[in-house]
Amino acid sequence: MDWQNLPGGGNVLDRRGGGGLPGGGLAVGGIGGLILTLVLMFLGIDPGTVLGGGPTQGEQTGPQGTTTPGQQDEDYQFIDRIARSNNDVWSSVFQQAGRTYTPPKTVLYSGTTQSGCGTANSAVGPFYCPLDNGVYIDTSFFQTMDRRLGGGGDLAYSYVIAHEIGHHVQNELGIADQVERKQRSAQARGNEAEANSYSVRLELQADCFAGVWASRTRQQTNLTEQDLRQAVNTAAAIGDDNLQKQGQGYVVPDSFTHGSSQQRVNWFMRGFKSADPNQCDSFTPAYNQL
Template identity: 45%
Template sequence: MRLDDLDPSENVRDLGSGGRGGGGGFPLLGLLPLLFSGRRMGCGTIGLLVVVGLVYVMMSGGGGGLLGGGGGSLAPTQQGASTAGGTGAKVCNTAERLFSCRVLASTEQVWGKLFAASGQRYQPPTLNFYQGGTQSGCGAATSAAGPFYCPPDHGVFLDTSFFDELQNRFGAKGDFAEAYVIAHEVGHHIQTLTGTSQRVQQAQQRAGRVQGNQLSVRLELQADCYAGVWAKQSGRLEPGDVEEGMTAARAIGDDTLQRQAQGTVVPDSFTHGSSDERMRWLRRGLETGDPAQCDTFSGSID
């Protein structure tokens, strides 16, 4: 992606190190309280799927809904994120952070324009960098959870070490694969601003586990589509970027991760969508550039 000419976003915070799950510890153990807390963990936990696959194996549960149905946001807590290392573009002080800050700046431009076209004012999210672990308005999380979006904070939370995981473990290389991860989380912010996330969470509270999972899948696929819309509208795609995005979407599909972790696939336990579904909806956004084409809640998602 061509982002070098963009000034980094100012809507950035450095939360420092939470001392959880970093430096050779056991990040999985740090995440277990979240997994079994009864709170929904659906909004944007792309990297969490890696850990979930491991939990499937450890608990021998056959993929039986360890995320409590997924899809909605984590429940708000009394303690929100605290700023440790400063705010603003000055915290974009590594190559990985600078790239992330520029991606965020591009999403601000695109979604600002799209919201303005419909007579609305876009309120951008905050990108929160952390290392190892952090405390958010949705509770504690470790870097093993991967990037996530917390609605009470209107914030995307990112430990940039996940980019190494994305490349080395999943084989999803390239800058657009990384940008897709951030844009997906911003997609969850769009869902919060439009009220979609809240409506899905309310519906999940009335639904059974399987139906709740299906709603989660639709929410996640819409965020994938919104990521594609941003990429198309940004005008910054280069040759090979679409292929990088498709590789990333394929690598983090529920069926692919379950097959790698446990050798079997349990569709009723999907919370983010199959590889084919994630690729399809990301591509729809990339091809149309139209958020109106990202309605995953009407009709089939196939």
């Protein structure tokens, strides 16, 4: 994937080295901690307050070593260009529909940072906060992808970023608010399985939106079959069924919040093959059949 072909200017704020947990990587240990992290990983809610982790003084070390705010290393350049590319795609989509797209900010941090949704730390992975329209990324998470989540690769990393920006698109369209109301209604009726199903549909749509972005930039970035396999491997690795098998040894479909491995792969590929966000309506069809 030739991401260097993409222009910069992705509205990126670099907070790395600004104070937080010493070192990089996950702040919770063992497979149980990994599962909890991954369950939270793509939620557009407040992950920082779930796992806690207030600021701690210490040296900040990212994947490329010690960084300072504003230092435009390769991690910065990569995320800046991928974010700009996503925003360009969605600006065009919104314009064609007669709407205005407001790009999110993308915040890079190391260890811990403050978001509009609370304190975020390196344990939670990338997430979107709808309260401040921010995508938050601790770049050490890419090392976790390399080691545990189906391997890395530029398109796999890009898929994670595009998925979070997909949540911003949902927020811009009012989809996230509608889903939240339906979830609250289901929970009030004591139907957790139904409430979870809305979370699954929201996540699968964000996967589909990520596929739309990848498809619309495939020529500019010279995507190869190997790139696509890397993204698909990551989508499969973060399926609820795969995570539950790793964490507890068995699968409970009614507790899914993000979708099975096959669902996540299918919806990403649905967006990639169609390049059409109108094909990403995961709320109307039977999502488990796609």
